[in-house]
Amino acid sequence: MAVVQYAPFASLVDPGFWHKLCEKKLDEYGLDDSARHINGFYTNGNAAGIAPFITVDHSAFASEWMPTRRSFAANGVLYITNTIDKFKEMDKKALLAAEGNKLWEDIKTGTVLQRPEKLCPFVLLTFADLKKYHFYYWFAFPALKFPDKPASFTETPIPLHQKLSGSELRCLLSAYDTFQEGQECFSGFFLVKQNGEGFILDSFANIDRVLQSSDKVMVGVCDPSSAAGYPGWPVRNLVSFLSYRYNSHLKSVTVLCIRDRTQDSVRDFGNSLVFSVELAHQEESALAGTPECVGWEKNERQKMGPRMVNLISSMDPTRLAESAVDLNLKLMRWRLLPDLQLEKIAATKCLVLGSGTLGCNVARLLMGWGMRHITMVDNSKVSYSNPVRQSLFTFEHCLDGGQPKAQAAASSLKTIFPGMNSSGISLSIPMPGHTITDSMLQQTKEDVKRLEDLIEAHDAVFLLMDTRESRWLPSLISASKKKIVINAALGFDTFLVLRHGIKTDQPPPDAAEQVKMSCIPGCQLGCYFCNDVVAPGNSTRDRTLDQQCTVTRPGLSMVASALAVELLVSILQHPLGAEAPADTSANDDHFVVDSECSLGVVPHQIRGFLSRFHQILPASQAFSMCTACCPLVLEKYRTENFDFLLKAFNEVGYLENITGLAAMQDATLDDEVWGLSDDDDLSSVDMETS
């Protein structure tokens, strides 16, 4: 008699599978390369000439999964290696043997009766180069070489339309549909009893009882094969199962391979196959070990070997960029920082005031950290000296008088990454000491309102302007709205990066308590103006060219910008957020214990000295007479609003008078006080030396 041959499965991978795989690997599996269950499916409706295949798609990873109607579950296992070398070096024989072993156990224990999809196992060994979107993979469809000797037909396959009449076929179709509709999901294995012209279908789980009850029982299989003489791969493990379980009391079994084609819009059962297969007697010894397992798929060159698919060209470049830019960030969580809250960072809306060297670099770094919502603000145009230091501008931006800086910067962010939600706003920030004339009043009112709305709409505000006094109004508004403020200022070879304290409504601790504190709580930290004993005034008047242009060592801006952004991210990662107490370099003990923030210390200020490649981390308390953040100023702003601001802009000495700074100045020896103030942008009480 002829030996039974089986049409092997091929694999069909929907691109959706690879996308989902990327997600899973990046966000969930990380470096964990243990085997994972995946879902596959096949159909028995292939038209003539179509080889059988198992499909995996985006649903492969679903835990509560059912194949769609008229599809049948295949039971997959995914091995995803961390390196291409691991992929190459994987012992394929051992892997397949192990899967064969599982299958053999499922057959021996009868597990397949309840879970017949286990007769259709598959293995996917893969390495995903998530950076290049290259996927190396190799499928196996494990099948046991059992019995040792290939099974033979006792009745060779004939198409069902040769065996059954037209009305019998219709009865079978009807019974099949009724049976499948009654299942939770379409079942690839079942039992068929002919009863006169009619057919009764029963669950595969009842096979022991049903096979004993009647001669006329056929084992039904939804057959992915469309070949005239051969059943598909599921029948191979079915025959192994039947041989193992019944070879001692059954000589042969009849198999009905249902092929549920649709031809010219009409369902056609006629090409289903019927055949009988011999269940040869097996020696006890043959049952002892695990049978050999075969099934690695050949690749497109008909060799035993893996395949590679490069998805990059088939993907939408914008979406490709979208996931690629998050790649480096997500990889941080694999090994280094499993607790990193990327979502918190990504959701932070940033307002960048000033689009010069600092603003451009800060925006780039925010983008690098995954921030997507960035608003750039500036009031000037790109000039020819800008692009070599202001990293979002090119020569083109300078032509024809120069594009507005904020808009140019915002649009550059989009050319770098189209997924950015960036916008640019030309806005002049009203400043103390820059008198508002009557003709400017309406515009100034609108500008203030605009700035208030902008700060309200963002979570973090960067102060990166080139004058001291332009930082006053946004400092005040941000303090009032309790927003995170990061301030960065450059000298020639020194810089200051500082976070503003966010005031709570609790009274500050008294002096005795303060002494006991090892570090200043976030709510008591000073702002940029807290160290000043003079109010901000017009500093732009009478500046020479080297004072107008920020003359700094070119490297300085990158260092300060980087630290400003890293400081913000550290704040966002700290469990207390902006209320995180200030770490200082003075407190060496503090460095020994782990910081509460997974990224490290969260200082109040970072002062850098490029001439010595040196940085210190001072911290200072909020000042009770601060012109930008003391309770009295905040209260005046809250109650008098624009009227208060207008006085601050126009009246020399107004802020000093209301805060009490003026009185304090009078009471202090001028020499001592003035030595600290005025031109030195970086002056502050330095905790390190205290």
Added chain:
Amino acid sequence: MAVVQYAPFASLVDPGFWHKLCEKKLDEYGLDDSARHINGFYTNGNAAGIAPFITVDHSAFASEWMPTRRSFAANGVLYITNTIDKFKEMDKKALLAAEGNKLWEDIKTGTVLQRPEKLCPFVLLTFADLKKYHFYYWFAFPALKFPDKPASFTETPIPLHQKLSGSELRCLLSAYDTFQEGQECFSGFFLVKQNGEGFILDSFANIDRVLQSSDKVMVGVCDPSSAAGYPGWPVRNLVSFLSYRYNSHLKSVTVLCIRDRTQDSVRDFGNSLVFSVELAHQEESALAGTPECVGWEKNERQKMGPRMVNLISSMDPTRLAESAVDLNLKLMRWRLLPDLQLEKIAATKCLVLGSGTLGCNVARLLMGWGMRHITMVDNSKVSYSNPVRQSLFTFEHCLDGGQPKAQAAASSLKTIFPGMNSSGISLSIPMPGHTITDSMLQQTKEDVKRLEDLIEAHDAVFLLMDTRESRWLPSLISASKKKIVINAALGFDTFLVLRHGIKTDQPPPDAAEQVKMSCIPGCQLGCYFCNDVVAPGNSTRDRTLDQQCTVTRPGLSMVASALAVELLVSILQHPLGAEAPADTSANDDHFVVDSECSLGVVPHQIRGFLSRFHQILPASQAFSMCTACCPLVLEKYRTENFDFLLKAFNEVGYLENITGLAAMQDATLDDEVWGLSDDDDLSSVDMETS
């Protein structure tokens, strides 16, 4: 008799003047705003209807200057203020009075006889906004109100063709030409004697003698005026001079205003004017003080006020960018670093190996420091995850499989600043541990040669690749060619920036001597491999995705890149260059004394720890068994060249064996040694703690 009136000068500023002014201000004057001599000139060939003007052009600043033929010198003084406010606030009356005073002195002392151009003085008061190319300026053409009462004609002006016959005119023309040819430069003032039909011309310096000798003497003036009835402005100060010097013994003087027009290609002297002017007797009292001075020019609105010219639209944008990008650098020399050798920096040719996050940022900063010759090298293409962190790439660079990184980076540098001499080279650097098969041999040879040529052609080499072993070959070649090498490497939140020592041929000091040294000389500093006790090998094998991608905190690259570039610039500014001894943060004394480098300390290494916002400056000696820079390795490379390299690439343990590292490893307790080495990119002997 009619009062003499004079056609005043207008100013004509050639754009070349402003360009030259920018140069002078930036490169030479700096903040020094003292008055400076400038050259102007005028002609006497204006066609009818053209008002007289004094031109200043690029030659205005020349010290050895002569007006071109048929032009006449005007004696200018330039006041260039440092701020627009200073320009506005300048006391114009006082300024003009001061200039009038000088003129009066020159008249009284007779200086004008030797330097008749001093009778045509002019003042240019200006403020140059070098950033915007806006020039605010105001000319004055000082003229003395002397005598008090305006001079009157004794003979009213008539055109020369009414006074002289055709042949007489020709004789005069001929005598004029002969006289002027004999002068060093064309003289605007001279003496004319009629002698029958002929004319004899004499130098203005001889006026005392000549006026006494004959009645028929005329004072000749090259007259910029083309008005029928009025001489030009030079005649005004001439009359003052003549009145002062001769009013006690001459009643009047005849003035011949030569107008040297060309009409229909023929020279036309006929419109020259002749008139006589009364020299009224002056009281002694009138001669005592300085006469009032007038002469501020009206602006285009016919008001007494300054003009502004915006040159930005008329300039070639590329050349505009050219000078603008140097602006910030040059301004450093005004106040902060007068000794800064910008030319030395600009002339340094930089080779940037690796065009990733570090390479892009480093190239930007080199450009910021004024480097113009930058060669980028890489062997990969721009991928979608790159642009958000690699600051020379955009989304466009990723499309269609990605552009080659080095070329894309080099061309981006040009889009930022068209004056860049940047090029990009796709090159794979052969590496130890990455076996060279026979089929790769020819290509590898070419790659090595290419790299050798590139290093030879540059002054400084940046090692910014993403593997340890790719740094070996360029380290070796650079050591052999004694080039400056700056190395930067990133961990997750740590970085290393390091300069390689440049070996001299002197033997290293013995141990006793070393102990005495307060810091390590540049020639004895280690290279990147000097701290290793294992040779570089294939580290890319079997790396997981998070190890392949440089998973770092985004800010880290900007910090490391900035410090790498600032370290190079500091080396270039140090009097010993690459042989500068290593400053360390351990040596606190050293920080107190001024560094020999105007930019500050020049460390060997900068190690940064972003989690603590902290940096240290260790230094370490070259290692006698270093696989990249020890004398034995350099000698083998010199003598065996590619054969040696091939062994290093292919033979495991080869470098360890020849350097003696292998023997040393055998002799050392494994535990102790291996604890230090291998994966930790940042391991080194740390001077700070020693």
